[in-house]
Amino acid sequence: MAQQLDSAESGSRATGTQLVKRGLAEMLKGGVIMDVVDPDQARIAEDAGAVAVMALERVPADIRRDGGVARMSDPEMISGIQAAVSIPVMAKARIGHFAEAQVLQSLGVDYIDESEVLTPADETHHIDKWAFTTPFVCGATNLGEALRRISEGACMIRSKGEAGTGNIVEAVRHLRSILGDIAKITTADSAELFEWAKQLQAPLPLVQEVHDTGTLPVPMFCAGGIATPSDASLVMQLGAQSVFVGSGIFKSSEPAKMATAIVEAATHFQDPSIIAKVSTGLGAAMKGLEIGGLETKLAERGW
Amino acid sequence: MVGPLVGVLALQGAFAAHAEILDGLGVPNLEVRTHDQLQQVDALIIPGGESTTMSMLLDRSGLIGPLEERLRDGLPVLGTCAGLILLSTRILDGRPDQHALGSIDLDVRRNGYGTQLDSFETDIAVAGFDSGFRAVFIRAPVVERAGDSVEILAMVDGHPVLCRQGSVTVAAFHPELSNDNRIHRSFVERVPVNPKSDTSAI
Numbered sequence: 329m330a331q332q333l334d335s336a337e338s339g340s341r342a343t344g345t346q347l348v349k350r351g352l353a354e355m356l357k358g359g360v361i362m363d364v365v366d367p368d369q370a371r372i373a374e375d376a377g378a379v380a381v382m383a384l385e386r387v388p389a390d391i392r393r394d395g396g397v398a399r400m401s402d403p404e405m406i407s408g409i410q411a412a413v414s415i416p417v418m419a420k421a422r423i424g425h426f427a428e429a430q431v432l433q434s435l436g437v438d439y440i441d442e443s444e445v446l447t448p449a450d451e452t453h454h455i456d457k458w459a460f461t462t463p464f465v466c467g468a469t470n471l472g473e474a475l476r477r478i479s480e481g482a483c484m485i486r487s488k489g490e491a492g493t494g495n496i497v498e499a500v501r502h503l504r505s506i507l508g509d510i511a512k513i514t515t516a517d518s519a520e521l522f523e524w525a526k527q528l529q530a531p532l533p534l535v536q537e538v539h540d541t542g543t544l545p546v547p548m549f550c551a552g553g554i555a556t557p558s559d560a561s562l563v564m565q566l567g568a569q570s571v572f573v574g575s576g577i578f579k580s581s582e583p584a585k586m587a588t589a590i591v592e593a594a595t596h597f598q599d600p601s602i603i604a605k606v607s608t609g610l611g612a613a614m615k616g617l618e619i620g621g622l623e624t625k626l627a628e629r630g631w
Numbered sequence: 632m633v634g635p636l637v638g639v640l641a642l643q644g645a646f647a648a649h650a651e652i653l654d655g656l657g658v659p660n661l662e663v664r665t666h667d668q669l670q671q672v673d674a675l676i677i678p679g680g681e682s683t684t685m686s687m688l689l690d691r692s693g694l695i696g697p698l699e700e701r702l703r704d705g706l707p708v709l710g711t712c713a714g715l716i717l718l719s720t721r722i723l724d725g726r727p728d729q730h731a732l733g734s735i736d737l738d739v740r741r742n743g744y745g746t747q748l749d750s751f752e753t754d755i756a757v758a759g760f761d762s763g764f765r766a767v768f769i770r771a772p773v774v775e776r777a778g779d780s781v782e783i784l785a786m787v788d789g790h791p792v793l794c795r796q797g798s799v800t801v802a803a804f805h806p807e808l809s810n811d812n813r814i815h816r817s818f819v820e821r822v823p824v825n826p827k828s829d830t831s832a833i
Contacts, residue, residue, distance in 0.1 A: 344748075348751060354805075358646065
């Protein structure tokens with residue numbers, strides 16, 4: 329019986345399919361993905377219940393402070409983090425820098441973030457993500473940008489927000505813009521979809537798919553400015569399916585506590601009494617920045 | 632298809648995909664995050680996701696005790712991927728604080744196939760199905776040992792990937808992702824009719 333059931337010879341294995349790539353994004357829903365810069369932080373994140381970590385050399389708040397060109401992280405640092413935890417490890421490549429992405433794939437990272445937090449390498453082209461077995465997540469500020477990234481092969485979309493500010497206002501703007509346009513397209517008639525595709529500068533078949541399903545073709549997470557459990561609850565109530573927290577954890581006064589609290593907030597985002605409980609006695613959240621005072625707006629990177 | 636109320640554990644992971652399949656079958660379902668919600672359901676699906684995260688959230692939400700109790704009382708349960716890990720007897724490379732609920736006599740190894748680069752889909756033969764099932768394996772666990780009381784319903788490379796023991800069914804892959812509702816349908820069909828919700832009884 330057991331021998332007859334063994335399907336090793338009957339079906340060949342297919343890796344890197346859309347189902348396999350988008351599938352991992354499904355598994356990360358309702359969770360928190362945390363930026364970490366070394367194996368110790370990665371372990372703190374895993375102990376707190378992170379569903380994945382993003383390995384990078386400097387959190388966005390430090391990239392802002394230090395300036396200079398921000399690049400893919402040192403492979404040694406990424407490998408060290410992979411060895412330290414059992415949850416998925418993501419890493420960032422510069423926009424358009426397919427050679428960095430090739431390196432990250434060869435290191436076996438579980439997801440590649442083609443990220444505006446790093447200094448862009450190409451002012452016109454994003455990476456052709458279909459060429460990779462490793463899945464990609466990309467940032468978006470509006471629906472057109474999201475659909476262009478999906479047409480290039482992205483398997484997860486996140487709002488860009490304004491990374492490293494601890495200020496949620498931009499992420500909220502991006503989520504409302506993406507979800508607002510999805511709602512409008514869902515009720516548009518078939519003739520109007522051509523105009524939507526033109527306005528959004530997005531492929532018509534994807535606009536039609538949004539119209540038919542009422543949702544993005546891939547999971548949509550929130551990133552950029554989340555600093556408290558209430559921030560996580562806010563963006564998930566608006567429609568984000570998971571949250572990325574960058575500087576918000578390790579720039580707070582008690583990272584392990586903050587990390588644990590945001591994990592619980594992502595699960596119980598609809599229950600204010602639990603958000604209140606986990607927000608109690610957390611210490612100081614990261615200080616944060618006003619968007620108007622920024623010299624560089626990272627969200628404007630990407631095309 | 633009207634059936635029992637099926638809960639989907641919604642602490643983290645692919646719970647929405649399971650609910651969508653149940654909706655497609657016309658099976659009433661409920662996202663379960665609290666003790667009260669757990670008490671309402673006639674059966675439970677534990678979805679894929681990160682087993683370490685789910686295990687911690689079971690502790691912090693106080694669900695672990697009530698869940699163990701309902702499992703002991705024979706609550707029908709379907710565990711996929713992380714759900715399989717949580718329901719097994721022994722987790723070979725889990726975190727020391729990770730729960731193994733011991734509902735099905737399996738030893739499992741987390742991420743047994745490797746990283747996301749090694750995640751794959753393939754056609755498998757399932758006992759009782761008259762055609763193949765497209766199975767999606769995502770950073771999937773490998774079953775290293777199955778006890779004598781475990782019924783093996785499908786295998787890949789000599790390792791069980793779909794197993795049943797009494798009211799507990801587990802899959803190392805993701806039946807909620809491949810647009811084929813046969814595994815959910817057969818799970819729901821095996822859930823005993825709840826006398827309270829059986830409207831056909833007169």
